[in-house]
Amino acid sequence: MTRILLPGRIRRHLADVGTPGPFQGATWYPLTRLCDGDTKRAGSPFIEQHCELVESACLTGPLVCPDCLAAHRSAVAVVEDMGAVPLFDL
Secondary structure: OEEEEOOOOOOEOEEEEOOOEEEOOEEEEEEEEOOOOOEEEEEHHHHHHHOEEOOOOOOOOOOEOHHHHHHHHHHOOOOOOOOOOOOOOO
16 A cells, blocks of 8 residues: 655645545545545546655655654554563563
């Protein structure tokens, strides 16, 4: 699943792009925002022209939704290995 940064004047949301499906004779992609789970449909021209891939987008700007950013970071959190740390200190 691809994650994109949606355009916005006040707040930019992160969204997951779902599998495409036909709707009114065209192919549409469901876009699900990370912060509230709201789903909208968008065509590929809108996604290609107005949205950015999360890997190449700047997520440090003040317009990025903090709730979406927190959900994105928790989804890609690094699982740290205990390594050589003993479980019990005797």
